[in-house]
Amino acid sequence: MRNALKRLAAGIAAASLSLAVSACGGSDASGGSAGSGGDGVPATLRIGYQLIPNGDLIVKDQKWLEQALPNTKIVWSKFDSGGDVNTAMIAGAIDIGLAGSSPVTKGLSAPLNIPYRVPWIFDVIGDNEALVVRNGVADLKGLAGKRVATPFSSTSHYSLLAALAEAGLSESQVKILDMEPPDIQAAWQRGDIDGAYVWTPVLAELQKSGKTLVTSRELAQRGKLTADLAVVRDEFADRYPAALKTWLQQEDRAVKLVRSDKNAAAAAVARQLNLTPDEAARQIDQLVLLDGTQQQSADYLGTPSAPGKLADNLHSAAEFLKTQQKIDAVPDLPAFQKGLATKDLANAFAAG
Template structure:
């Protein structure tokens, strides 16, 4: 049928040849997209290894033989990321802090544990101003402490208070985002702040914050990678390819701290020296989920249930675990 806006100048007309070629070219990616399955990956700015893979197109190359196309979706925090995983908006979650999965599971999410980054207990801490008279956790009694509700920092605070013979009700809790907490910390509105890297490294280097107590033996601070359970059951081969890529990315970052910090600094808006300081405290070692990691997940869930932060008790053992073959 003749096009209404083009004169019929025969099959050799240059404009017709151009349009035909353009239409043919546009159909090639469409055909490929129809043939390939899409893997939607959610990540945060703290998802160093996934962002590293994203920046280099590593997963796109690794998954192409499996006929999998990758799309990337950024989230501002861990819980919305896992909520998206549960409702089917994404299939795979980059790392979230250890306190996040119990909240998603308490809300009924069907998630599969896929991998962990091994413990990095020094990557989160309770900090006070350099000139603060506070020298131990017991002195926080009756004082205002800033932290993100339900975060790994919250769990660290619960454990630190318990060790000092205190409960969460013995302090004045200030539930603040990292940005708001940093402002409150610097203007003296709070006596202490419980925070994780790279915010921890930033407040140390830029504001002279003093570490009162880090994770030490209280909180391992593992980071967890999770998948939607239906996807994990259907595509274990994809999870295996992602697992291998994450391991290699972690190895590269630990073996190349300078170049890694230079690469990541502009991504998170910090100077390279601060990023390097944070990276020293994070293991970036990716391994299969083990019984020890799941045991701490249960302890975290129980602590939040007891503190009435979680609405119901979560049984971590009921959640499936993917392991590399």
């Protein structure tokens, strides 16, 4: 698959090097966070985040985890895509990370089979991911022979391929380039690409001079839903359930802040994205944010006795990815149901 194994090996090596340089304390013999602060508290919690205007940036900005886990060193590492988060997970470089539903589907499938699970939905993707083209491209069919960039293995990549398929275009009819969001913005400014499927804040920059052909919200309405998901290493979740519970509660707190004090939430996101509060508020509104109670509904993660529809969505994404030869085989539905951390979620929001 276009030297995929070589790229994966190189990525793992890079992530391991980054861990050695920047992650305080490294990993213990079992691959978990270094040491224990006592009473089952991790000495270090390593989080992989992305510049997406959801509750995770509020938690980071407000230092709620640092306050709630005073005996744990919180290490925040920025990633540009879910594919990079998967690589870091394989390397044991982070404990919790943010990845889109497409890379999580790949992570739970062969050949990756990453030992992690999904305890939280950061957001259901809406208008914050879209396909933008230069003026002169009238519709999706006009992309034939054009150069379109997207981060491979991301939700944007999944959505781009779905949009092309709807238009009757095969992947081979479009020159699809694998680029991270910062590189997409630079390539757009140079005129090197004709379009891109990407997310905010880079999306907002492209929309200033380009035309939006389709958004992920529109594709979701046609059955191609995507979401930004949290993934936690199985080893960490099993060893430090109290820390995971605290993390989940802080994420829920952030969603509730968006609802109760939009100005404060927008100000926090604005600081993290270097935006004006008004622009941050606009970008937050492009997402669907769910609190802990909503996440336990049948439409999303569900409960330990009744896994939610997110598992069905991941299974459908796997079927699509298999047709694109992005995974070796489609796991059965129970494999994706097992990948939902419904017990961890229920424990975090149990009454009393």
